[in-house]
Each structure stands twice: as C-alpha cells, then as structure tokens.
Amino acid sequence: MENSQRLSEILYVGLCRKIGTPKEVRIRRDVRDMEDMIDKSVMRGGRRMLTGSHREGFRLKESDKDYMCWCCHCKVINNISQLSTYDPSKHSIFLMEDTYTPPGFVRLQLLTPPTGTLTSSIIPLDERIYVSSVLHKQTWVKEIGIPNPTFHGPCLLCHGEALPIDNAVCFTSKYWPNITDQWIDRCLRHMWPPASVLNDILNNNIHCVAIGSKCTTMENELEWRLSFSLAELKLVYTMNHTQFLCYGLLKIFLNEVLNNNVEEPLLCSYFMKTTMFWLIQLGHLSWYPYKLLECFWKCLKYLIHNVYCGKFPNFFIAQNNMFLNKVVNVARESLLEQLTQYYSLGVSCVLLSPTLRSILEPALSRPISVIPRAISQFYDLVCPCCIENCMRTEVLDLQDLYDFKECFSFLRSLENLLHFSTSQYQSCTVQVFTAKAFALIPFSMLKAASHFPHKRVYHLDRNRCSILKILSRIGTISHSLFLALYYYRTGRYKEALYITNQTKGRLSRAYIKRRGMEDEEVYREIENSPPLSRQMNISWITEINLKFGVHYIEDLIFEDRERKENDNSIYISPFVLVDMLSVLSNYKLRNKYQYLQALTDLHTFILCDDKRYIKKKYLSWYILGICQQVVGIFHGALESYQEALRLEPDYITQKTMEKRIEYIHQQQFLFFLLWYMCSLFYASDPGTM
Structure with missing residues (x-):
C-alpha cells in the first residue's frame, strides 16, 4: 500500500471516530475508575470489579462487560510466614502452591476450618484440604440462584440489555507469586512500564480465577489460574493513544477478518493485548500516528511468528505457553495457512475488514486528501457537544446502589472520596451516585417512619422532602419526578401535580426534544456550555428506576410485590x-x-x-x-x-x-x-x- 504515512494518519483519524479520541477514552476510564472506588466504599461481603476491554476504554460492538467477583473474607498468601497478617477467626486463608502445577496455575490449600459455601468446595488430598475450582463455581452459582447457568471458561455468562456479561468467580491476593520475579526484572531492564507505574502495579492485587489447566482432555479441578487483570489495566492506561488505537485495530482485524465465520476461534482478544505488551516493552517500534500501519504490520508478523513456532509466552509468566493444548497440530497448521495468506497481501490486508475499508477507501480514491501533521493534538480538540454526549452515555450506564444500607455506606464515604484528587468527570460520577442515593433513601424510610409519634413523623417528612428537593438540584431532569412521586405517595396530589407540570415543561425544551442529533446549535442553547455538573441538571434525562421492595406508588402494588419476589426493578421513561x-x-x-x-x-x-x-x-x-x-x-x-x-x-x-x-x-x-x-x-x- 503506497503512501503509508498519509494513510496511517487517515486511519488514525478514522479510528478516533470509531474507537474514541484521547479525551473520550479518558472520560470512560475516569468514570469506571470512580465507579470502582465507590464500589469499594459500599462493599459488604463481596466485591465485583469491571475488567476487560470495557474498563480499558473500548466501546466496540464486541466489547462485552467482564466482571471479577470474589468474597472479601477470603485471603490468599504465597508464603506460610504471611499467615500472621490475617485473623483466622475472621478470614478464610489459602496458601498458593505452584510446585505441582503448570506455569501460571496454582493450587489453593485451605489453612483455616472451612465455613459457609467453602464446605461444599473442598477436596482432601495428602492430608491437606484444597479448594476445587470446579466445585466452587458450582456452589457460587447455586448461592446466587441462577437456573441453568452457562459457563464460558471461568466465567458465568449472563445477558444484559445490550451486551453479554461475563462474571468470573475468583479469590484475590495482595502477595505476588515468586514466579513473577522474572517479569519484574524484565520490566526494570527494558524500563517499561515506567518505575512509578510498576510500583503501582505491584501494590495492587492479583487474582486466582476458578479454572484449571487442560493438559489433558479434562480440566484439573484443583488448579486455579493466575490473573493479572489489574496489572494489565494499568499497562493499557500507560499506552499512548497511537498504541491504544493499534490495539483497537488488532481487535477489529481479529473480529472482522481472522475470526470471521469461525465457530470455535483459536485466537482471542487477549492474544492481541499480549502482542501489544511484548512489542511495546521490546521498544523496537516508533508509535506515532503516521506509523500506525507499520506498527500494525509488525504486530501481525509477531503473531504469525508465534503461531509458526507453536509458542505464545504469557507477558507476566513467560514460561506459560498460552498456545499449549490449544493452537496445536492440525489446528495450528490451518491457522498458519490462513495467516500466511494475509501476510502475502501485505499491509493492504486491513482492507479485508469492512470497518477499516470504510475508513481507507475514500482516501485511496482521493489521493489529495491531507490530514494536519499535528494530528494527535488536532484531534484531541473535540467539540464540547461530543464530550458532553460521551460523559452522559458513560454515567447513565453506571450500576445502581442496591439498597438502603448501600446508600448510607456511600454517603458515609463521600467525604473521603472528595478528598482524592479527582477529575471533573470523576466528580460528575460522584454526583450521579449521590443522586441515586438521594432518590432511594426517602422512600426506604417511609415504612419505618409510620411507627413514630406524630411530631417525629412530621420532622422526618420535612427531612425527606428536603433530600428530594436537593436531588432536584443535583440530579438530572428526571430526578425531579421523585419529589412528585413522594408527594403522590403521601397524598399531596396538588403538590405532585405542580412538580409534574414543572418537569413536563423542562422536558419539552427544544434542546431536550432534539437531543441525540449531534447538533452544535442545539448544544449552544444550553446556557453557553456550562460545566458538566450543571449540564446534568438542565439537559440530561434518565429512565426512572423504581427498585423492588420500595413502595413508590400504591397503584403499582402488583408490580412491586412481583418484582420484590424476583429481585428485579422497573425502568420507566420520564416522558x-x-x-x-x-x-x-x-x-x-x-x-x-x-x-x-x-x-x-x-x-x-x-x-x-x-x-x-x-x-x-x-x-x-x-x-x-x-x-x-x-x-x-x-x-x-x-x-x-x-x-x-x-x-x-x-x-x-x-x-x-x-x-x-x-x-x-x-x-x-x-x-x-x-x-x-x-x-x-x-x-x-x-x-x-
């Protein structure tokens, strides 16, 4: 493909539109990072953390949501001397053993008496007690009550409204296994990631995921796979935008070309990520927008080389060959033949992808197309409308606070959260969660207040009304309807009607009715681009979440009873x-x-x-x-x-x-x-x- 530099710059711009500009990617990451911090503050017995491509900042069609779930009372150590750091009366403690396991896998020996669900997951061996990864997955699924579960590797596959959701059951450990010492030495030798990032990574936890190796046809149920999801996330955050777009380019090429119409693909997105890590650390490439196609081509050659050798080393544990018992024999030869065909086409093989072809074809048909040289700075200057749309999309996709206790746990931690150095996007995320808490608390308090003396009930009613009035000022337009719901719930129908008519007037404004058209003129109507926290109150609309078990309105008594039994909520359009x-x-x-x-x-x-x-x-x-x-x-x-x-x-x-x-x-x-x-x-x- 001639004129590679010009086409690389055009591809860079096209991928910015498809994958995201630097500012849009930062918004996505900031919002999800703050969501994770909030989740830590309200955690009770367990934790659920978003990982994978969605957390990394991708919003491709294939970017499903991956969650890691673990019990906070279970602790993993890698040396018996670390046993004293935990209280055996409060925690179940496991010892990592990697003597009789393949690289990248461990056994978990239970050092404390089994309690709770662990009693159904243990297997005795050589006078020791181990936790079975297979039994633990089954026990976990029974506990959360999912009928006919579907497993995808270590993950329980659930189907959300838009994307499939993978929930991987695991245990977490703040102690890194000794086998990763070689990776630490390699990072220091190549100076990637930078020392500050490396220290940050080592201060984070690793996870033991419930899946064993498949050295034979059967999975070894005593083995647990080491996962470095948090470290991988930090490494992706360390990438510059050209590297991030090259990673996205590999993912698009994988889904639309390599795995197109393949029922059981041999290659997965994790191989693309590992390829990026190895090539960035080796430092043989210059990662600039005008060299994007060249970088992609080197990554593809590296992948083909690994398939040819039949060995793909894990980035953190190089002894772990990820192709073992997967990309072997006839399957490897077939894959190598396929990759060789793409290699013979040269870098023009990217045109086999419909998405990439749609970006490059106009440039190939018009050779005079020019992209500004200072492209990374040029395309970071995104219009405020696009930024606001991106932010709105992200925060409206956040999870809800579960119940009354979670709301109070969040509010208690609010002061600590605000002490952190946060971006405006993270502050807006905190504002959204505050609105979620203020929408739930007054209705949750109604039932309890009925047993108080009349004077006490009056004061509590004033407090609840004050909370809902604050909600109307900090939340979206839709949140003002919670005050109308409260007035209706307490029999003040004139007040409910007044708030309803006010909200209807706000919903009928031109820039609300035309929202979603990406119209700059519409955006300018909103008080000359106010801060995001103010935009949220004057122009954002959300669906009203009427949670199960909370009596919002007497006319929905059938629905409230049924959804409480089925642990479900109802979402109503504010219109x-x-x-x-x-x-x-x-x-x-x-x-x-x-x-x-x-x-x-x-x-x-x-x-x-x-x-x-x-x-x-x-x-x-x-x-x-x-x-x-x-x-x-x-x-x-x-x-x-x-x-x-x-x-x-x-x-x-x-x-x-x-x-x-x-x-x-x-x-x-x-x-x-x-x-x-x-x-x-x-x-x-x-x-x-």
Whole structure:
C-alpha cells in the first residue's frame, strides 16, 4: 500500500471516530475508575470489579462487560510466614502452591476450618484440604440462584440489555507469586512500564480465577489460574493513544477478518493485548500516528511468528505457553495457512475488514486528501457537544446502589472520596451516585417512619422532602419526578401535580426534544456550555428506576410485590411517568377533563415515539393500561395490555400483566352479575321502578 504515512494518519483519524479520541477514552476510564472506588466504599461481603476491554476504554460492538467477583473474607498468601497478617477467626486463608502445577496455575490449600459455601468446595488430598475450582463455581452459582447457568471458561455468562456479561468467580491476593520475579526484572531492564507505574502495579492485587489447566482432555479441578487483570489495566492506561488505537485495530482485524465465520476461534482478544505488551516493552517500534500501519504490520508478523513456532509466552509468566493444548497440530497448521495468506497481501490486508475499508477507501480514491501533521493534538480538540454526549452515555450506564444500607455506606464515604484528587468527570460520577442515593433513601424510610409519634413523623417528612428537593438540584431532569412521586405517595396530589407540570415543561425544551442529533446549535442553547455538573441538571434525562421492595406508588402494588419476589426493578421513561402522574393526580383531585387529556397525551406520545425517548415500548403500553384501569376505562386498559403482550415483554412484566387482565375480567364479571341481579329484581317487582 503506497503512501503509508498519509494513510496511517487517515486511519488514525478514522479510528478516533470509531474507537474514541484521547479525551473520550479518558472520560470512560475516569468514570469506571470512580465507579470502582465507590464500589469499594459500599462493599459488604463481596466485591465485583469491571475488567476487560470495557474498563480499558473500548466501546466496540464486541466489547462485552467482564466482571471479577470474589468474597472479601477470603485471603490468599504465597508464603506460610504471611499467615500472621490475617485473623483466622475472621478470614478464610489459602496458601498458593505452584510446585505441582503448570506455569501460571496454582493450587489453593485451605489453612483455616472451612465455613459457609467453602464446605461444599473442598477436596482432601495428602492430608491437606484444597479448594476445587470446579466445585466452587458450582456452589457460587447455586448461592446466587441462577437456573441453568452457562459457563464460558471461568466465567458465568449472563445477558444484559445490550451486551453479554461475563462474571468470573475468583479469590484475590495482595502477595505476588515468586514466579513473577522474572517479569519484574524484565520490566526494570527494558524500563517499561515506567518505575512509578510498576510500583503501582505491584501494590495492587492479583487474582486466582476458578479454572484449571487442560493438559489433558479434562480440566484439573484443583488448579486455579493466575490473573493479572489489574496489572494489565494499568499497562493499557500507560499506552499512548497511537498504541491504544493499534490495539483497537488488532481487535477489529481479529473480529472482522481472522475470526470471521469461525465457530470455535483459536485466537482471542487477549492474544492481541499480549502482542501489544511484548512489542511495546521490546521498544523496537516508533508509535506515532503516521506509523500506525507499520506498527500494525509488525504486530501481525509477531503473531504469525508465534503461531509458526507453536509458542505464545504469557507477558507476566513467560514460561506459560498460552498456545499449549490449544493452537496445536492440525489446528495450528490451518491457522498458519490462513495467516500466511494475509501476510502475502501485505499491509493492504486491513482492507479485508469492512470497518477499516470504510475508513481507507475514500482516501485511496482521493489521493489529495491531507490530514494536519499535528494530528494527535488536532484531534484531541473535540467539540464540547461530543464530550458532553460521551460523559452522559458513560454515567447513565453506571450500576445502581442496591439498597438502603448501600446508600448510607456511600454517603458515609463521600467525604473521603472528595478528598482524592479527582477529575471533573470523576466528580460528575460522584454526583450521579449521590443522586441515586438521594432518590432511594426517602422512600426506604417511609415504612419505618409510620411507627413514630406524630411530631417525629412530621420532622422526618420535612427531612425527606428536603433530600428530594436537593436531588432536584443535583440530579438530572428526571430526578425531579421523585419529589412528585413522594408527594403522590403521601397524598399531596396538588403538590405532585405542580412538580409534574414543572418537569413536563423542562422536558419539552427544544434542546431536550432534539437531543441525540449531534447538533452544535442545539448544544449552544444550553446556557453557553456550562460545566458538566450543571449540564446534568438542565439537559440530561434518565429512565426512572423504581427498585423492588420500595413502595413508590400504591397503584403499582402488583408490580412491586412481583418484582420484590424476583429481585428485579422497573425502568420507566420520564416522558411516560410525567403523564402517568398527571393522570393519577388529576384523577385523585376529580379533575375529569384534565386526566382524560393526560391519558390522550400519553397515548399519542407512545404511538408517535420513534424509540428516541422510550426504550421499552411494551412497558409504556403497560403503564398506559394501568392508568386506564385506575380511572375505570377497562376496555381501553385491556387493549393496552394486549398491545404490550404483543411486543413480547419480559417474564415478570408478562406475569403481572396477566394478573391485571384477570382482575379486570373479574371486575367486569362482578359488574355484569350485579347488573343482571338488579334487572331480575326490577323485572319481578315492577312497583319498585
């Protein structure tokens, strides 16, 4: 491919649009890092940490979410002398043994009496007790109650709304095994990563993941694989943006070319990451935007060389050949033949990828296309609109605080979190979690307050209202609806209607209605680009999360009971909830014309929505049906429920909907029976008429 430098720069810009600019990648990382810090502050018995490409800053279609899950009471040491650092009465302590295991794998000897779920996971061997990786996975799945689990290697595969989610069960250790000493020496010798980053890595934990080696056809159930996920994350953070884009380029080439239409691929994304680590550490490449294609080509040659040799050393434990018992014999020869074909095409093999071809083809057809030389600085100057959109997307994807206790744990740690040196993106993340806590606490306190004296109840009510008013100032536009929900829940329908109408006015602003069009003029309407914390309050909208077990509104009693039993929540679009509250509040106030008009508005909005404001249309039809049922329009409610069922709702929604339909049929039958009995009575005694 001629004119490699110019095409490399064009590819750099195209990948910035596809993968992310330096600023966008930083936002993603800052938000996820702060989420992890918050998760540490609210942890109770266990921890769940996001890892993998999503945590690294990728948002490709293939970038699934990988979580590592472990029990905080289980501690792993690698030397018996470290036993004194933990209290055996409070912790289950394991000793790492790597004498009889392949490189990169260990056995975990239990040094304390087994307790809890560990009693079902242990296997005695040579007068010692070991924890089985296979049994521990099975026990963990039974404990969290997932029927018919699907395992993908060490991970339990779950399906989220948009992406598959891998949950890997593991144990954590702050002690690095002796086998990694060679890696530390190599890092110091090559001076990558830098000494400060290396020290930071060594101060972080490693993990023992529940999967054994496959030296035979069967997995060795006493073995646990060493995982260096936190170290890998720090190394990816150390990459400059050209290196990060080259890593992304390898991932795209892997998914769209190497593994395209392959049922059981031999190569995985982890091999691409390891390739990047080795070549960066060796220091033979110059990582600049105008050399992006050259860097990719060297990485591909390194990968082909490893397949040819049948050996791919792990970056942290070089003795661990990751191709062992995987890329061997006929499979290796077939893969080598495939790679050789791509090698014969030269660097132009990138055009086999639809994504990369779409970036490079315009430049190949127009040779005069020029990209500014100071490209890395040039493309870091992203428009504020793009930054705000990126930030909004990230924080709206954050996990929720689980319950009342987690909210208070978070608020107690809030002062410590603010003492850290944080970026504006991390501060905004803390603001989002504060809003989540303030939305949950007042409703969780309502039930307990009913047992207090009247004066005490009055003071608590004022405090709850104050919390929800603060929420309206720090949260998104949608969060102001929690105050309306609270007023409705406590019988103050006029106040609920006032807040609802205010929120509806805010939702009807032009820059809200046109949100998502990437329009700079729309963005300028928002008070001349205020800080992100202010933008969140005046222009962001989120779905309203009505958590299970929290009684938000009496008209959703069926749903609350069912979702509490199934440990689930309900997410409602604010555009739908605003009309729902308007219908219910006006109905309680006996404003017939107003609640009928609100019903018409809700019906029209659902029909006209183009999926920009309503994610789950079946849920909106369901809400419309509830409103119609409450005001007594049973025929309309049945039609709305039938429309929701036609859109294939989730199991819990379908179950509650069927109960509501059955209830309406019972009401109609009783009404018919009453009418029939009255007609018989009047027919038998005409004098009563």
